[in-house]
Amino acid sequence: MPVDVVDNYIYLGHKITLGIENQTAEVERRISQAWAAFGANKRIMRGKLHLKINAKVFEQCIMPVFTYGTETMSLTK
Template identity: 45%
Template sequence: MWNNLGREQRFAIGGETLEVVKEYVYLGQVVTAEPNHESEITRRIRMGWSTFGKHSQIMNGSLPLSLKRKVYNSCILPVLTYGAETWRLTKRVQLKLRTTQRAMERKMIGVTLRDRKRAEWV
């Protein structure tokens, strides 16, 4: 751990010195010494796409959009936004999340960027 003077401070419990790490996962969320949450958000986006892929038969199939929306809202969105209460939402982060959401929505309805449909249409 670093103090605000830039010097490293060691901690010991029971005579054993704790290891100093740059980041670690606690309760499913990456914790870092830096106030930047972009690595955690990028990780969450990857996990969201992974979950989306696990449900690809439902999401890419010919099932009704209402069912796809329920699966998205109950299975994928919670994975994507877990821990979002602690994120510092900059414009860049908001754009990243919005882009991911739109890409998933496009995939659910079978519309690609080549179809030239605006985000509002999706």
């Protein structure tokens, strides 16, 4: 069975891109995923609930989506 040659792929929830733009692609993907999580919780976030409830929803439902895997990224200039 032949193996496909690709420029990027998703592996364990991370977008792997060959070359220098690897982290840039992953950060852009994480931002997109965080906006999707925000959209899924839009009624709660834009509702007239107490600010502490909105903060809890943001901390527990949106930030983990955005920060998933960032502890394994290496720093660059």
